[in-house]
Amino acid sequence: MPPSDSATPPVVLIQEEIDEWHQKLKWQKELNEQTEHRLQREGIFWHDKRLDGLSDDDRMWEIIKMSFRQVAQVLASVGLVHFFEYFLQRGILGAKHLRLLTLKYVETKMPEIRDAEDRRLIVEAAAECMQDEEMRFFEARYGDIDRLILDSQHARRFLSEKLLHEQWMIDQYDLTAPLHAETNSFFTKWTVPRADFASFDQYEDWVAASSCDGMLFLWPIIEGDRTPPVVRCKSLHSAPCVDFVMDWNRMEAVTCGLDNKVNLYNLKENEVVSTFRDGRDGNDAQVFLCVDAQLEGAGLAALGTNFGKVKVLDLQRMQLVTSLLGHSDHCRALSVDWERRLLVSCSWDSYVHLYDLRSSKLVQRFEGHNGNCVALEVDWQHMVAASSAAEYRFILWDLEERKLIQRYDSPGHNVNCLSLNTEEGTLATGSDDGLVKLWNLAADEASDCDSRDSRDSWQNAWERSIDCKHHMTLAMDVDWSRKKLVTASWDYNVDMWDLQTGDHLHHFFKPRRCMTQVR
Secondary structure, three states: OOOOOOOOOOOOOOHHHHHHHHOOOHHOOOOHHHHHHHHHHHHOOOOOHHOOOOOOHHHHHHHHHHHHHHHHHHHOOOOOOHHHHHHHOOOOOOHHOOOOOHHHHHHHHHHOOOOOOOOOHHHHHHHHHHHHHHHHHHHHHOOOOOHHHHOHHHHHHHHHHHHHHOOOOOOOHHHHHHHHHHHHHHHHOOOOOOOHOOHHHHOOEEEEEEEOOOOOEEOOOOOOOOOOOOOEEEOOOOOEEEEEEEOOOOOEEEEEOOEEEEEEEEOOOOOEEEEEEEEOOOOOOOOEEEEEEEEOOHHHHHEEEOOOOOEEEOOOOOOOEEEEOOOOOEEEEEEOOOOEEEEEEEEEEEEOEEEEEOOEEEEEEEEEOOOOEEEEEEOOOOOEEEEOOOOOOEEEEEOOOEEEEEEOOOOOOOOEEEEEEEOOOOOEEEEEOOOOEEEOOOOOOOOOOHOOOOHHHHHHHEEEEEEOOOOOOOEEEEEEOOOEEEEEOOOOOOEEEEOOOEEEEEEEOOOOOOOEEOO
C-alpha cells in the first residue's frame, strides 16, 4: 500500500510510460541469456576478500554501503553526485532501485531536482547502470539490499533517526509498485534459457524437486559444476505440489497437489500427458498429500488424502480403481510393492498401515508413535519400514513378522524425512534443525530403546551429522551406492552433499518458495 502520509501524489504509469521504460532497457536483449543465468547462479559462491574476517553484522553493513556507493557512482557519472543523500532518502539504495527509476517518479517524488535536463540525465544513467556487470549481479553475489537493510543492526541504527525525523524511504513504494508486474512476471521468474532447455539429451544424471508454488524442477548433475542449470521448470499445480514420483527411464513424473489434482508429466517433451481431478466424493475440500506410482505395465498410482483414504488410480484411463479405508486423518506418506500388491502408509492418526491391494483390505495396523506420523520409507526387498512422527523418535517395523523392531530416540531432532539402507544398517534423517543425521541401526539392535536410558540409546545409534545450513530440512533422498545426498528445505534451497565427507557438491538454483519433495 502507498504511504498515507506522503507529501506527493502516488505514481501511476500509463502504458506509454511503461513502454518507454522498456525501451531504455533494450540493451538487455543483447545479453547472452544462458551466460546471464549462469553468472546469476554462480553468484551464490562469490567470494569477496574485502569481507573476510568481518562479523555477520559488519559484513552486512559493508555490503549495504557498497550498494549506497553504486548510487553515488551513477550520479557522479552525470555530474549530479550532490543529490546522493536525496536519493537515499527516497529509498533508492542501489543499482537494483535505480533500474526502476522513471521520469514520472523523478518529476512526482523528487521535487528538489528542478532542472528538466538533470532529470533526463539521471533517468538515462539509471537505465544504463546495470550494463556494469558488478551492479547487475550485485544481488546474486551479496544479497538483497532490501532484506539486508532490515537484518543489519548497523543499518537499523543508522535509519532509526532518519525514518522518524527525516521521513526517509517513505515513497519507496511508488518506485517499485508501478513496475512490479514487469519485474515479477511469470516469464521473469521462471524462464529457462533456450540453450539450457535444449540440452536435455546431453545428460543422464538428474535431480528433481517440487515446491509450494506448484512447480516441478529438473536439473542435471554435472561434475565440477556447483550450480547446474535448470532444464525444466513446469507449473503443474495451482496450489502446492506436495509430492511426486519419478520414472527415470521414461523421464515421466506423477505429481499430486493441494489442488486435488494428479498430473502425468513428460519431462523430455515438457508436456502434461494427462490430468486427474477427484470429484467422486463430491467434496472440494479433499487434497492429495502423497503418491507412489508404477508407470510400466498396468500404470497405477496410489494417493494419500487429507481425509485418510488411500486411493488407487488407473493412470491410463485416469479413473479411480479402489479406495483403502482405515486412517482417520491425513495420510502423509505411502509406499507400494506393485508386484506383491502390498501398500504401507502412515498418517496423522499416528498409525502405520499395511494394506493388501488385491482385496483392498487393511491387514495390519502398527502402533507405536505418540504423534502425527509424517514420514515413511520402506525397503521392500527386506520387508522393513521406517517411520517418524511429530515426536523426537523414529521406529523400525518388520513387515514380514508384522511387528515393531526398535524405537530410536532423536532428542531435539524432529524427523521430517528419512532414507533407509537396510543392507548397510543405516538410516538418514532430516529435521527442523536443518541437519541430516546418520544412524547406525545395528547398534544395540538386540534390545528396545524403551528398556534403556534414552540418552544412551540415541548416543549409541547416532553416528554423525551433516549441517545442510537449511532453516528446516523438509525433504531428502539418498543414493546409497554412490554416497550422494540431496536435500530440500523450507528456505527454498535444493543441495547435493557427499554422504561420507559432508562436503557440499551442488546447489540447484531456481526455486522461490519452500520445497516439498526431492528425488
